[in-house]
Amino acid sequence: MDDVADPRFRVLFEPVKIGPVTAPNRFYQVPHCTGMGYSHPMTLAAMREIKAEGGWGVVNTEYCSIHPSSDDLPAPFCSLWDDGDIVNMAAMADGVHRHGALAGVELWYGGQRSSNNHSRLATLSPVSMPVSQAPWQSQRMDLADIRTYRGWHRDAARRARTAGFDIVYVYAAHTYLLGQFLDPAGNRRSDDYGGSFANRTRLLREVLEETCEEIGQSCAVALRIEVLNEDGGGRDERSELLQSLSPLVDLFDVTIPDYAVEMGVSRFVKEGSLETHVAHVKALTGKPVVSVGRFTSPETMLGQIRRGVLDFIGAARPSIADPFLPSKIRHGAFDDIRECIGCNVCYAMDGLGVPIRCTQNPTMGEEWRRGWHPERVNICRSPEPVLIVGSGPAGLEAAITLGKRGVPVLLAEAENELGGRVTREARLPGLSEWARVRDWRVQQLSKLPAVEIFRGSRMTRQDVIDTGVSHVVLAAGSRWRSDGLGRSSVAPIASFNDARVFTPDRIMTGERPSGPVVIFDDEHYYMASCLAELLAREGHEVTFVTSGSMVAPWTSHTMEQARIQASLLDLGVTIIVSHAITGLGAETATLTCLYSGASRGLPCGGLVSVTSRQPEEELWHDLQDAGLASLSRIGDCKAPGLIAQAVYDGHAYGENYGLAPAERAVRRERVVIGA
Template sequence: MSASPFDILFEPVQIGPVTAKNRFYQVPHCTGSGALRPRIQAHMREVKAEGGWGVVNTEYCSVHPSSDDLPYVSATLWDDRDIKAHAEMTEKVHAHGALAGVELMLGGARMANLDTREVPLSAGNLPNLAGNPFQSRAMDLSDIRDARRWHRDAALRAKTAGFDLVYVYATHGYLLSQFLSKTTNHRGDAYGGALENRVRLLREIIEDTKDAVGDTMAVAVRFSAETNGGGGADGAPIPGETEDMFGLLAELPDLWDINIEDYSYEMGLSRFTPEAALEPYVAGIKSLTSKPVVSVGRFTSPDTMASQVRRGVLDLIGAARPSIADPFLPNKIREGRLEDIRECIGCNICYTGDGKGVPIRCTQNPTMSEEWRRGWHPERMNAKRSDDTVLIVGAGPTGLEAAHALGKRGYNVMLAEATRVLGGRVTQEARLPGLTQWARVRDYRLQQIDKLPNVEVFRESALTAEQVFEIAPDHVAIATGATWRRDGYGANALAGIAGLGPAAPIFTPDDIMAGRLPEGRVVVYDDDHYYMGTVVAELLRLKGCAVTLMTPEDLVSTWGAYTYDRWRAQARLLELGVQLSVARSLRSFDGARVVSGCTYTGRETEVAADDLVLVTARQPKDALYRQILEYPLHTSDGPLKSVAKIGDCDAPAIIAAAVFAGHRYARALEADVDRDAPLRHDRVYS
């Protein structure tokens, strides 16, 4: 076999006493399952090991009830009762030749301990760093001894559970980084003041962990390349104490996992952050230590990955989101199937699971978190049950996923799209500022459909109910999407907005994406609260409009907080000169003035405006579905065995939900699914 330019990625890497079979390293990442849903957690990690990842880690794992982060769901190793759940994961990961790692966590002032009601402990009497009205207790020497013991005991439990690698977590604002930082550590004892003192607790815990498990397990340290707390422009690190800290610690652990404190850039949206964005921060770390270095960068390109290793930036290619989008990414690279990779689009919908305390989902990979409870596999479909034909109407994300998945099952599929352009809302939204990579949702599925001879695609094929019955498929799925509403109907206006003048120039995102743009003074009214309102405002400002973004919420893009969109979106709009008007509910627009009322007091104000863009709710385009149900030939024993509406046509939602709907329809067609109990629950009683 001829050499591949990616062979370097499949070289083994020695990490202390253990060896990773390749350089693909799934770094610790949140799952929304953790200790609450151990089987969902274990099976999800197993699929990554099966897909070729050389190292598979847990999310952060609390070592004691004083580091309780609920409603953010973490793993736990509080006592021996936690061992069984972790052992299930390590056994499954080992079955595929991968190493299993656990990231131990002492939370400090980031913890409110809302569930356990324990007092948070930190370097000082600090305010809660996650915005809760609790302060931490300044740790005395007895507390420090306790923390060291808790961490050591958790490491020993990790060893019993079968882990190969254990983390000391010293970044992202958790306890150890609170001791490291001059900003949060104002102690006057042996653990504060001079650098050697601020590093002391980290050094002691590394040494404790090595002493407990180092003969059989590797010890990793997760560490920020910005030890001064950041603050520089994106991609332009400000020199801090990193080199001095490495001078004291460089050779202690077996591996360094390097990131930065700013989550919104480390795991930045593709809208704002390019692939391999952390290279300026990480590039010099290998010169400071002889130990292997791993970091992340939303790596989706094998060329970029190989380049990072060849140029000496990294020893291991770290990934969280790319491993979620495609658990089989390493195997596909090794087998030369690059076109089969489901590339991460950088939407961060996976991260919403952490904020919401629910199992993570993925726009590209609808099987994420469904490996155990639904029995879904990202690369395998259940076989077809008959030779029936399926007609899918609509080639947006739902229709494309349904056609792809049904084609893999073996069904003969006809995919009819009313327009010339495939992709539906994905294609339209990918034209908006920063959303180019949304198109990967369409492109991946079209590439896969092209390989399936049993799937036919018909463009410019708008269908009527009569034509559907003439085609005479066995099953019909309507996936015709949704349109943005023009009446103002939304979460804060369930009766619509009565004061919209009949002749007033009103636009929706559909108009914007079709190239019909307002001019002059524009108010964008956002009652959707995700990314669309801010993206539309950005586009119109770039086109020269004077833009005001108005929302009935207290903040811009409130739901975008769960994807780390809100902060950067607001900063972008302010930099562009967009005016922000929050806690304002739209009352009327007559073509010259927008009248809004304060969300709290009702007091009205006016804003001069030539045009209004409504980003509120969407209306399902389900007319064809209703026509089919009303068609004279449609009976319970008629020619169509089943008719369904799926995706936005059924209930408008996010793109990830649209893809999931198409996949679920494909899995369930003619399958034995208990409609009353479609899920296995993961509740454990002891």
């Protein structure tokens, strides 16, 4: 530990025993979903290996199914069903071991949480109940089914050991099968596996005992479990359970039932949110304890260890945003830590069935497919200068990537402040941590002498030509439309040509409507709800109209929809769903039902229209015949989207600049018949 730059943080790099194995430090990447699963084993292995390279002492899989009757598709998952899975999972374990870290696997059976859309098998659960998001039910387990399940789990533990994993999880959290047996409200069995506390915990105890028997002293046993019952009570009962299970468990991975807190967005949940819930477990069990808290601050991490709250700093999202976070703390490179912003775009992608991505880390999920690395880029062979117009998330990321490759960059920003949309949006309620997207990149640019920044420089065609730079990238962003064009209207709405129609841009620059305010959300992500909260807190009477069936429906993917809608109701905002604003009169907005077509007037002094965005593409058209060697668009001025997409687009431009088409090839992970 003599190589730890700041002696205060040496404790974070102490080895810690977990039963028969020893972690090289206290940085612990907990099991987390990836959107990769068993169909992308190389993609998965490369991503996890990067984290081990970055200094994470323990790197775990996502949930790993033990049998085809535990099938969560379209959400991808790992599997240890047969010997073929051993080979694929060993690729991850071997990659993690190459960097001296421990590899862990989380054995999983979903119970009534699994709909088994792909396997078409009946899922097993304590009682027959509707499965997740489907109009069919699970199969109640009889005693033979329970014995069969225990055999599946035992077989999977053996395969995990054979694949080379150091830590094998028994998964009793997040309302999956073992958690369903523990739940006093949901487990209504009257046999030896239901009713009393001893009966409800019987299956968990049996699975732990058999896992210990199966893996022997070659692997550690970890238990992922909640410290409360699903209804938020039962702390004393759970404490008794944890204490009684301690002899069977080498490490406790503890959390709470409220996933919207454990996985909460920064808009509502701040760093270290689980401490008050889990701080008692270490003293209670006498075993190493890990938990999460979206830890991004080294000081916060240090406090968790010094105060005896945790033995390991558990992380999912911070390890995605910066796989090299431990290494940077070790070497004192605190300014280089790419802090998670808590937007949950990573989680959203897994739920959509695609590999995760990250707003802060555009290389996430591209380690194998594109060969990208979060800390290294290839030096450009022919570093001809590049002019980037616009310093939003795409422009900043492109400038950093090019600068690291040794390419001279001129970065021109029309405003005096860098950051583009990030700067504006980070001022909205709850989104202050999103400014990290700008702040980290501006700080990194200060270290790159090849990048020159020109603030207050609104570029015209002639300005671009006068620079003498022949490679030009436009990253000028987009502006919100005021004409109603969007999901609900494919043509502009004539009556929206009115000074009383406000765009988000106008609100974010300080303008305000008068009289009753109607916000029309036809975009369905966070913007309209943030504006509603802002105006309601300022005292405006706000009616929120959405073409969706709920407020901000896309935020269901980011685990914040319920909290957004509840917060607006708490603020007195009137909510009208499944309607569109189709016109604006003298004192009313026309409200039209999307199902019946019926219309009525809604009192309106000012309309905030959140429908779609217009790319800032005027300069693009002006430069078409300017004789440039290359002219490109990136980010929102090409295709308005998420901040994560803009950052990715900027990074892709920087990585690909100067490469031949063959060098930009993207690998595909797929079955080729006969290959």
